[in-house]
Amino acid sequence: xxxxxxxxxxxxxxxxxxxxxxxxxxxxxxxxxxxxxxxxxxxxxxxxxxxxxxxxxxxxxxxxxxxxxxxxxxxxxxxxxxxxxxxxxxxxxxxxxxxxxxxxxxxxxxxxxxxxxxxxxxxxxxxxxxxxxxxxxxxxxxxxxxxxxxxxxxxxxxxxxxxxxxxxxxxxxxxxxxxxxxxxxxxxxxxxxxxxxxxxxxxxxxxxxxxxxxxxxxxxxxxxxxxxxxxxxxxxxxxxxxxxxxxxxxxxxxxxxxxxxxxxxxxxxxxxxxxxxxxxxxxxxxx
Numbered sequence: 001x002x003x004x005x006x007x008x009x010x011x012x013x014x015x016x017x018x019x020x021x022x023x024x025x026x027x028x029x030x031x032x033x034x035x036x037x038x039x040x041x042x043x044x045x046x047x048x049x050x051x052x053x054x055x056x057x058x059x060x061x062x063x064x065x066x067x068x069x070x071x072x073x074x075x076x077x078x079x080x081x082x083x084x085x086x087x088x089x090x091x092x093x094x095x096x097x098x099x100x101x102x103x104x105x106x107x108x109x110x111x112x113x114x115x116x117x118x119x120x121x122x123x124x125x126x127x128x129x130x131x132x133x134x135x136x137x138x139x140x141x142x143x144x145x146x147x148x149x150x151x152x153x154x155x156x157x158x159x160x161x162x163x164x165x166x167x168x169x170x171x172x173x174x175x176x177x178x179x180x181x182x183x184x185x186x187x188x189x190x191x192x193x194x195x196x197x198x199x200x201x202x203x204x205x206x207x208x209x210x211x212x213x214x215x216x217x218x219x220x221x222x223x224x225x226x227x228x229x230x231x232x233x234x235x236x237x238x239x240x241x242x243x244x245x246x247x248x249x250x251x252x253x254x255x256x257x258x259x260x261x262x263x264x265x266x267x268x269x270x271x272x273x274x275x276x277x278x279x280x281x282x283x284x285x286x287x
Contacts, residue, residue: 001116003052006123007088011096013219014121017132018084020065020105021172025195025204027134031211032102036087038224048087048100052120054113056081061107084113086120094221099124105173113173114180121186128160129181129188130218131174132211134204136197140256141239145210146194149218152178162189191215196256198249199239205231 015035017028039046056062065082072078084103091097099121106113121129139146150165151157157164174190181188191214193207209228216223243249 001052001054001120003120004050007049007051007090009088009090009097009099009124011127012088012099012124013096014099014101014124014126014129015132015215016101016117016129016174016177018103018105018173022105022133022135022174024134024136024193025200025202025207027193027195027204027207027211028132029102030203030205030208031132031215032100034208034212034226034228035089035098035100035215035223036102038226039089039091041226042224044092046089046091048089051086051088051099051124053086054084054103054116056083059084059106059108059113060104064107065104084117086117088124091221096127096219099126110173110176114176117177118180118184118186122184126186129177129186130215131177131188131190132192132215133172133174133190134193134195134207134211136200137194138256139194139196140253140260141196141199141206141236141243142253142257143260145204145207147191147210147214148194149189149191149214151189152182156182156187156189160187160189165190189218191218196239198252199242202235202238204235206235208232 015032017023017032019026019029023029036048060082062082067082068080069077070080082104084101084106087100087102089098089100101117149162150167151160151162152165154164178188178190191211193210193214195204195207205228209225209232212223212225212228215221243253
């Protein structure tokens with residue numbers, strides 16, 4: 001890992017997402033990309049500061065994640081290597097800052113990779129790690145994208161107000177990082193968006209927006225949404241058009257809608273209404 005700077009941060013929270021296995025519809029990486037640009041055109045212009053990057057030679061199989069050649073403004077060819085970058089976001093309007101980790105899921109030496117990243121988290125005195133993921137599921141695109149929050153240990157889950165993870169099966173680098181946090185005594189939760197499996201062929205800004213909203217609710221901050229709501233509406237319209245062209249898909253979507261509505265109707269409660277109202281009030285305060 002190459003350290004560029006160790007900034008002075010206030011009670012920082014590390015937000016992590018990787019492209020690959022845990023990034024259906026590019027929703028999770030879309031969320032961290034949005035975080036890095038969200039405040040740049042706001043009155044308190046927040047510019048991401050590159051803290052460190054991880055040497056791609058140590059952790060990536062370049063036949064799996066190939067480097068890309070691009071031509072810069074000077075018409076000179078360059079190579080962009082798969083890597084992981086760590087940025088700091090200093091948020092003067094809030095009581096804590098953010099550390100944003102974005103990259104490609106590594107191919108090799110996951111234990112060493114996690115150790116390097118969490119060593120940096122310790123150096124930055126990170127108080128909490130939030131990993132973001134997205135998975136394919138039997139859900140309709142016409143309903144709100146659900147986001148589930150979980151913690152790896154019952155005590156942490158109860159204290160932070162999320163469910164205890166019951167998942168068993170194959171995992172990715174996010175699961176390894178969560179385990180590393182638990183062993184080090186760093187609080188960690190995971191937020192996952194559920195994306196319709198029949199609409200996974202393109203990036204899903206609707207799922208990205210749901211992850212951003214979940215982060216807002218958990219951290220009790222307001223994240224500027226920029227053009228994400230409009231992009232989410234356009235994505236839903238495009239999927240609607242796709243479904244209309246295939247009778248089988250249209251019937252399947254209708255069945256998913258009926259099932260979703262029947263399951264959620266009893267759960268529509270004051271909690272969900274209050275959460276939306278709290279988000280509205282936060283946005284009014286920031287305007």
